[in-house]
Amino acid sequence: MENVFSKLIVDWYYTHKRDLPWRNTKDPYLIWISEIILQQTRVEQGYDYYLRFVKRFPNVDTLASADEDEVLKYWQGLGYYSRARNLHAAAKQIVMQGTFPNNYEGVRALKGVGDYTAAAICSFAYDQPYAVVDGNVNRVLSRWLLIDDPIDSNPGKKKIQEAAQLLMDKQHAAMHNQAIMEFGALQCIPSSPDCNSCPLAGSCMANARGMVDTLPIKTHKTKVSNRYFHYLFVKAGDSTFIHKRTGNDIWKNLYELPLIETKEAVDEESFLALPELHSLFNNVEAPQFRLLQRNVKHVLSHRVIYADFYEVIVPSGTESLGDCKKIKIEDIHKFAVSRLINQFFSLIL
Ligand code: SF4
Structure with a gap:
């Protein structure tokens, strides 16, 4: 059966995608660096950091052999510094292992790599069929499927993860994952998306029920x-x-x-x-x-x-x-x- 969802978002992706340097590579090291930089960071902010970082540390060996102070210096201003410390520790892990892991379990075992990042690396670098679920994907799927369980609750997480996996085009995992994330970042945006111009509008349940602005639902407010x-x-x-x-x-x-x-x-x-x-x-x-x-x-x-x-x-x-x-x-x-x-x-x- 044709995967209409994936076809629509991939078609949309071809005409709307941004040209970003980490999208033009299959090198798992470069993809990993970009994914860690882009956690909690907007693309516009992460872009220059990525270029500077990979210029100085073009491969896992240069990163592993660097001094942690220097790695942190390259991270200065990005925030969430545990990301840089973990990157550095994981680079040493990879060098010890001899090569960048090429399966989900191996990638997931790297320090600082969670489910999302492991799925991103495995799909983007190796085209393995692991669906990514980040904030963008949460938003697109909770709206399109009208999932009203909080996305930070276990039932909500489970439903979204299962739906993401079911909807993915397993023959073109990299393309599908890139497309759904970009779609969430540029089209199905958090507030007042332009549903009239959306290729999913006809099948989007939140759009049909007038619930676009109430989804996704989040329960746990961060305690400050x-x-x-x-x-x-x-x-x-x-x-x-x-x-x-x-x-x-x-x-x-x-x-x-x-x-x-x-x-x-x-x-x-x-x-x-x-x-x-x-x-x-x-x-x-x-x-x-x-x-x-x-x-x-x-x-x-x-x-x-x-x-x-x-x-x-x-x-x-x-x-x-x-x-x-x-x-x-x-x-x-x-x-x-x-x-x-x-x-x-x-x-x-
Ligand atoms: S119709 Fe609106 S809410 Fe639904 S997927 Fe498209 S942009 Fe998102």
């Missing part, structure tokens, strides 16, 4: 918490101090200015009286504090950070500050830092 960061831009002559974030927290392994975090917002006077601040500068002679920026709001997926930035002038001979590293201020750009820190430096340097 506030955090209060106080950064210290310490100036010791032409040098400053930075440290590497460790532990299981945001921005792990990125560098940043010395930081004091408080449970709630504190004003300048209360901050300057904090015992943690005094113990950090215990061995430093007469530090001079000045508030440079207050309450800079930085929004992440699960957190909103409110950051204050203080300048601290200390004697140029100051050599140590807690577990921080002393560097020349002019060398700060050599270190991978969060977008928040990067923005601060672009304002003041």
